[in-house]
Amino acid sequence: MSEAPLEIDSYIFRDISIQQALVTPDDDDGIETLFNMRPSRLSTDEIMRWWDFNTSSISTEGHVKNHMTGRIRINTNKRRALARTVPNLPQRASGKLWNQALKMVGFNYGPTFQDMDNITFDGISYCAQATTNIMISVMKDESRHVLHPAILDSCLQLMIVAIWAGRASAMKFGAVPVTAEEIVIWKPTQAQLDGSSSAKAFSWIDPRGQRLFNAHNQLLASDGQVLMEIKSMQCTAYEAAIPQSLEDVTHPQPYSHIVSKPDSLLLRGSQSHLSLVDFIELVHFKNPALKVLTSDTATATAFLARLPKLCLTVATDATHTSDVTAELSSFTTVSVEPLVLTADLTAQSQQKLKCSFDIIAAPSTSLHELRVSPNFSQKTVAPY
Numbered sequence: 001m002s003e004a005p006l007e008i009d010s011y012i013f014r015d016i017s018i019q020q021a022l023v024t025p026d027d028d029d030g031i032e033t034l035f036n037m038r039p040s041r042l043s044t045d046e047i048m049r050w051w052d053f054n055t056s057s058i059s060t061e062g063h064v065k066n067h068m069t070g071r072i073r074i075n076t077n078k079r080r081a082l083a084r085t086v087p088n089l090p091q092r093a094s095g096k097l098w099n100q101a102l103k104m105v106g107f108n109y110g111p112t113f114q115d116m117d118n119i120t121f122d123g124i125s126y127c128a129q130a131t132t133n134i135m136i137s138v139m140k141d142e143s144r145h146v147l148h149p150a151i152l153d154s155c156l157q158l159m160i161v162a163i164w165a166g167r168a169s170a171m172k173f174g175a176v177p178v179t180a181e182e183i184v185i186w187k188p189t190q191a192q193l194d195g196s197s198s199a200k201a202f203s204w205i206d207p208r209g210q211r212l213f214n215a216h217n218q219l220l221a222s223d224g225q226v227l228m229e230i231k232s233m234q235c236t237a238y239e240a241a242i243p244q245s246l247e248d249v250t251h252p253q254p255y256s257h258i259v260s261k262p263d264s265l266l267l268r269g270s271q272s273h274l275s276l277v278d279f280i281e282l283v284h285f286k287n288p289a290l291k292v293l294t295s296d297t298a299t300a301t302a303f304l305a306r307l308p309k310l311c312l313t314v315a316t317d318a319t320h321t322s323d324v325t326a327e328l329s330s331f332t333t334v335s336v337e338p339l340v341l342t343a344d345l346t347a348q349s350q351q352k353l354k355c356s357f358d359i360i361a362a363p364s365t366s367l368h369e370l371r372v373s374p375n376f377s378q379k380t381v382a383p384y
Contacts, residue, residue, distance in 0.1 A: 010185060012072065014050075014181065015181070016068065051073060087127065089121050093119045109153070115151065115153075116132055117132070125165060128162045130161070132198075133199060146188075151199070156217075173239045175213055179234040202220070203215060212236055215233045215234075301327075313336075
């Protein structure tokens with residue numbers, strides 16, 4: 001230890017490992033925390049020596065949990081890190097938008113920790129910038145801080161923003177830190193505290209994995225000086241906090257489901273109990289690629305109400321084509337042709353239908369005309 005007092009310029013943390021979160025009970029008893037610090041055996045400098053630290057807690061039942069370990073030392077060198085060049089980030093988002101997005105994945109921050117605002121990003125690069133405020137305390141008689149935990153937490157939140165390239169709508173889960181190679185915190189000057197207390201944080205991810213992210217951060221005061229630098233903070237995807245939506249109804253999802261229906265090719269007799277829609281459904285069940293042609297819009301609507309994926313062509317006269325198309329526009333497998341089935345196709349400026357049909361569903365009054373029409377080869381005709 002130095003005999004003369006030292007003017008501390010910054011604090012350096014290294015080899016940080018976060019084992020588990022500290023959960024404070026919602027009662028008047030709280031939880032007891034312990035902070036242990038001892039000289040590191042790897043340090044040889046008596047003045048600038050490293051200290052190993054460990055943060056733990058003891059529950060009311062006497063269970064001890066270790067939360068964080070690492071090394072720390074003071075630094076008297078006034079030389080600061082150089083500010084990283086921020087790329088062009090043309091897109092903007094408010095802190096409120098991201099607070100709501102983080103809440104949706106289980107990260108519900110209180111008012112003090114909602115200090116991130118004016119977020120800029122480009123939606124492609126895994127980086128983001130935001131404004132925050134320099135604070136050393138937020139209430140009377142609060143513990144002393146070099147930088148208040150709220151501003152550090154804003155930088156951690158910005159890392160999540162960077163993981164998703166700034167796109168709040170794309171976020172599927174949050175992330176929590178598990179290790180950090182180095183964190184350096186410089187003491188803000190009195191001018192930085194007395195003047196504009198605004199600061200800018202810049203976070204970037206390099207590299208970015210699917211569930212593991214290597215995050216970096218710089219916090220700059222309004223005068224451009226670096227106040228904090230985080231190097232290689234390993235973050236892991238955290239989905240356990242995502243709340244279950246009460247609006248999402250879970251439907252049964254069986255691995256397989258056997259459905260049996262009569263074979264349409266084996267039907268004999270009048271089958272008067274079968275409606276036209278029932279018959280089409282049986283044929284479609286046997287042949288999912290069934291192609292049906294009908295000349296009646298009401299019949300087409302009945303088919304699609306039962307079989308929305310039915311490959312259906314509706315023939316109508318040219319004056320009603322647009323109306324029928326609009327009525328059936330929500331069905332992707334339906335086409336509308338300006339045709340009168342009993343008239344000559346050439347006379348209607350149509351050379352030939354460009355597809356064949358398995359079933360023609362037509363009114364019984366035109367059945368005879370359809371059977372003798374040269375426009376159609378022999379197919380199944382379903383009169384009604």
